[in-house]
Amino acid sequence: MRAAAAAACWLWGALLAAGRSPPRLRLPYRELLSTNRSVLFFGLRGPLGFRCLYLDEYRDRLFIGGKDVLYSLRLDRPGAAAEEIYWPPAPGQTEECVRKGKDAATECANFVRLLHPYNRTHLLACGTGAFRPLCAFVRVGHRGEHAFGLEGAESGRGRCPHEPSGAFASAVAGGQLYAGLAADFLGRQPLVFRSAGARPALRTETDPRLLSEPEFVAAYPIPDSDDRDDDKVYFFFTEKVSEADGEERAVVSRVARVCVNDAGGQRVLVNKWSTFSKARLVCAVPGPRGVDTRFDALEDVFLLRTKDGKSPEVFGLFSTVSHVFRGSAVCVYRMADIREVFNGPFAHRDSPLHQWAAYEGRVPYPRPGVCPSKTTNQPRRHYSTTKDYPDDVLRFARAHPLMYKPVYPRHRQPLLVKTNLQYHLRQLVVDRVEAEDGQYDVLFLGTDAGSVLKVVPLQKANSAATEEVVLEELQVFEAPVPITQMEISVKRQTLYVGSSLGVAQVRLHQCETYGTACAECCLARDPYCAWDGTACAHYQPAGKRRHRRQDVRHGNPMHQCPDQNLTVDDFEHVEEKVLYGAEHNSTFLECAPRSPQASVQWFVQRRPDEQRDEVKTDERVVQTERGLLFRQLRRRDAGVYYCRTLERGFARAAARTALEVSSLCWSKILGSRECRLKRSMICRANAKALCMGSSSYSSGLRSADPAGRSLPWWMRHR
Template sequence: MCTFVYVGYRGEHTFSLDRASVESGRGRCPHEPSRAFASPVIGGELYAGLTADFLGADPGVFRSMGTRSALRTEVDQRLLHDPKFVAAHLIPDNDDRDNDKAYFFFTEKVVEADSKEHAIVSRVGRVCVNDAGGQRVLVNKWSTFNKARLVCSVPGPGGIDTYFDELEDVFLLRTKDRKSPEIYALFSTVSHVFRGSAVCVYRMADIREVFNGPFAHRESPHHQWAAYEGRVPYPRPGVCPSKTTNQPRRQYGTTKDFPDEVLHFARAHPLMFQPVLPRHRRPLLVKTDLPQRLRQLVVDRVEAEDGQHDILFLGTDAGSVLKVVVIQKANSAVTEEVILEELQVFKMPVPITQMEISVKRQTLYVGSSLGVAQVRLHQCESYGTACAECCLARDPYCAWDGTACTHYQPSGKRRQRRQDVHQANPAHQCLDQNLTVDDFESVEEKVLYGAEDNSTFLECVPRSPQASVQWFVQRPPDEQRDEVKTDERILQTEQGLLFRRLHQHDAGTYYCKTLEHGFTQTVAKTALRVIPSQQLAHSLPRARLWCSSRPQHRKSKLAQAKLVLAGVDVAKKGRTGKAHSERNRVPRHAPAT
């Protein structure tokens, strides 16, 4: 027994219960909270896909809490074999409400005829909302339950595809036609060869076509699945009792009026033979190089200067969210993915368990075991202060308004607005925005002091994840800039340039340049000064003053030691101390004393 409390799934349905209406939760809520479940409310009735006992031996699809009698699936592995429910939604077939269906998305285990091991596959199942069970067969059981396989795979050579079988999350992107939402599904691979994730998009027309197609059939568990070629009784198993199923001589006002032959067939053939394939027969997005696993997915359709773009927010198991736009090439199935941002929402690397979008508030709500956080859908000001930088960001939320990178408004003034998500060509977009080469060379020069034979790091983080980084150095008195050659001693990382052991000839001015779509700009300029090891050794006795036991002199001695290591005469402190102390940096790895 459990007291039942329901929280609206995906924010679509919410309701409250007073004390008089609290009742047993058996078969209506999961008895083991750690197990996945999906539970929308449709017309005041709760539809739940869950495991209804502690041992996980009684999974099913349930309906309860309405005026009609409760329903559930039979305890039969042909219907559900160790399922993990991910999502459930009401999706109408047409304008006749009697044809409304509830769709369940889940994974389950299967055993193929040529294998003794269980494999994981993803499914979409459905039931009619007006299902009332059978009169003599399937009493108080679903009589319209069907299921089909959801395929998300990458075509490979020789017809061998790479499958992503573990369904992680499902998001319905509602359109103007409520009967035809676009279904975004996030998958991961259960392969031992590699780990990765993929997003596939499905059309409702394709899903309905599979459910209207042939049923799957096999003579025994040792036979392969084949399309059922025998006679299918009428009304077709899986259809709802409505005006379309009625005949002049036979009226089907409820599933209790269906012939027993139909119910027996439905019980024996719940699986459809054809799988549901994604749009363009391939994933929209594939990620195999991420250190974390993708867990959650929400999508926002954004109106931009060059059309509509779907922005994906992907929650990971490490507390971060990836913001991605997938750009479809014109008249082609080829896509280009652009990672706009990677947001570390939670300081602790906890899995993200829920995400919701509020288009009205332009906010993403992110949930985990630590709590709920809210994140802005766009941070246009972070893309820089120039037209070219705003254009290169390729964020459909953002556009250059003539003076700054701001939130794009379709109804705004077009004269100064610049945005190009598809091409991101700043030379073309920003030609009339006072774009000159000098604008991207005028970065503030930073001075960094490093100790010879020690390690030093030059920081440079490009604003765009898509930009490639090149380092150049200018050594006095030459004016020529040479590209920095990396080796075992000098390493280029995602955050900058690492000198594992500094040499005197490394001194010079270093330029960090980014290249994206043929556009180059300098994003960091660092003057590296190398302190010779002999001078450092000579200064060590004075540096020991940092650890003086006299607190009142510690601050002044520390300042003196900094100036000594930087090669500045302490006697000149009165004239130069302030200017140097503000911009000079102490060597990162001065020997401890």
């Protein structure tokens, strides 16, 4: 027990140390707007009440679902006004919702939760309808038509949740809607539904063995083979389970799947899923002595499509449910590994008092969970539909929905781990970027504080371990609101970010932000950016290579920019600021490096004919992240202070401040009015300096020279 505890402590310490990498660049909300990197849409009827996005790159439009409203934004004309469809609940439903105890402002409205392409001319839209879900088709026309109108409203029960913020996942495949949700008013009946198409409607049984308090996260249709009859829809969710009666219920993450051509059973599982099965998703950091740190709560899933449509990469964002520390991790799963688990042994236990084990009995044919297709047919036994499956196959499927083996991530460890952040990571999208020395996955992570992290995980040489490079932290929304959805447009190199406040359009990169020197562009380590000989610009694989410099893996300016000056130490071209301080008072010299990864050096020149000396810090003179703090000024602190930043061998002059220290008043000689006048002069001169309160200020002035000889010339003949 002690060994396990010690191993756990060691692992947690290692995680805390590894997960605190600061971003190289922090861009606040105002700077994003001022540089035109971010554009915001807040809605036309007051608060947007955002709930869902659909990015239609074929039509160059962005569709937004909010509170009682649908919007269509043209991406090819950013300045064009948004088109709007007002879509309130059915008449009388708002009042009925309030009578049932729901909040009129935040619950009793039609919050649009679902937007999916349905055919070539229409979208399927569903909303909560003030706790009576409703759906309709939205006519959007063919490409170039820019139509936008609502058609054919109908009940949305089983397609859309009742609650505006209830956990929900959906997908459309073959004209059918597949939805994982709580289907009742109270949110206590979790089901997986199929509806809205030619195939018969199906649902899961109400059985905790299938779904135990699930929180649905995502759903995707993914073909398993070239045979279209073998297509499946995969659901990703968390649920609460216990290994035995009386144990505390634990949160685990799952991946489940159903066959698109499932028709239910003939006598068993009538109008119910007959191919539903599920497996555990594991995202954990391996530790010493078998003690792993698990990230059990699935927050978001992103499917990175590849040239082989059957083999996308599954990126999962997880968080901890531990009380010891707070953290998030990103794990990547291969579809081949997921399919292997579903083709492996089923989980079985004789009773709730027994442990789970691999089922070792006879598995009926056709194997439970497989689709009726060419692979299940034999010369003497032909199955064209699941209604032809023998009853023992369906009974086995009902009793054994869980697979015994879990799905492990690639390399059996997370791609990225972040610990003890000031916020939670909630959303994830990924872009695979072509760089000078290969491909890199750029992760965009949305937080619950209105910001987005841009991260590149780098595989270490001869190791499965990765190094995280946090390129940027973008404060997309001014208020710290949770980001609830993100969509990425590789075509437009744009990220669309949704929150309760509105929707933001953010450029994936703005290379000139990194700086004007080759070394600064190289230090950024951004796969989108490279030095083109004159500026830091968007990397073009087909561009001229003669002057191109890029080093994502190492960020070594000394190697990439040998013909450039790596010590930009020209303080003569840095604007000098003058700061006036009173003896015995505190004063702050500001110098914040552009990159938090850079270190800062301070030098002082006491007289023009003397050399610069490095500033010695102690309890009185403190170097902070934002500059140099003098807790109590002394006369000998006067001089010109030089701030220089240093990062991986690249040094640059950042600030130059002339500090004058004066003794202003002698209480017995100068009246309080004159002291106040002189004090106000210093405060006006030091627009950004600390002006102390009257008591501390006066106490710092009483040691002045009564003759005024110690005062600078501009104060002597006041």
